[in-house]
Amino acid sequence: MKSPTTPVLTLAFVAHDAKKDQMVEFAKRHAEALRGHRIVATGTTGGKVKEAAPHLPVRLLKSGPLGGDQQIGALIAESGIDALFFFVDPLSPMPHDVDVKALMRLALVYNVPMALNLATAEALLTDLVATVPDR
Numbered sequence: 001m002k003s004p005t006t007p008v009l010t011l012a013f014v015a016h017d018a019k020k021d022q023m024v025e026f027a028k029r030h031a032e033a034l035r036g037h038r039i040v041a042t043g044t045t046g047g048k049v050k051e052a053a054p055h056l057p058v059r060l061l062k063s064g065p066l067g068g069d070q071q072i073g074a075l076i077a078e079s080g081i082d083a084l085f086f087f088v089d090p091l092s093p094m095p096h097d098v099d100v101k102a103l104m105r106l107a108l109v110y111n112v113p114m115a116l117n118l119a120t121a122e123a124l125l126t127d128l129v130a131t132v133p134d135r
Contacts, residue, residue, distance in 0.1 A: 008132050009082040012072045013041035013049060014064060014103070016094065019087035020045055024052045026085075026121055031056060033129045040075065042068035069099040073106045081107075083128055084114040085121050 011034070015023035027034060027049045034056055041049060043063040050058040062068040075081045084107045094100055107114040113128075115121035 008037055009128060010038040010040060010075075010080060011128075012075070012081045012084045012086075013039055013045055013058075014069065014072065014084070015042075015045045015087040016089035016092065018089040018092055020048055022118055023085070023087050024048050026087075026118060027056060028053050030125055033125060040072065040081070042072065064099065065096040069096065069103045073103045076103075076106045076110050076112055079110070081112055083124060084112055085124070086114060086116055087118070087121070088116045 013023060013027070023045055027039075031053050034053075038057055038059070039046070039049070040059045040061060043060055043066070045064075046058045046060040049056065050060070061071040072081065072084070076084070084103075086103070086107075088100075104114065104116075106112075113124055115124040
């Protein structure tokens with residue numbers, strides 16, 4: 001059995017600009033469930049989550065367009081991510097769309113559970129919390 005301070009899962013948080021506030025609200029609403037896990041996030045998204053919920057263990061990577069998407073992709077390829085929470089804005093053009101697609105492709109290739117919107121994030125987090133051994 002793991003101690004309450006030992007992170008059990010590593011979760012990646014990414015959100016397009018129009019979805020960052022939604023990611024922050026998601027993290028705040030589920031802060032208790034997230035507290036015992038490690039969170040890695042692209043720079044701006046992670047900074048906003050960390051500011052809104054300073055007690056959460058958020059590791060900040062680079063901003064998505066500046067390499068953060070690739071950093072998370074590399075962690076996925078090295079089996080360092082247990083689930084990807086990527087709040088996608090399908091209505092806004094993304095100048096770094098190839099990076100976004102590459103990140104999603106890696107999650108698919110390495111069979112990493114991926115939530116692309118709030119509804120799937122809620123379901124995925126509920127499932128993850130239910131299947132994690134007692135801490």
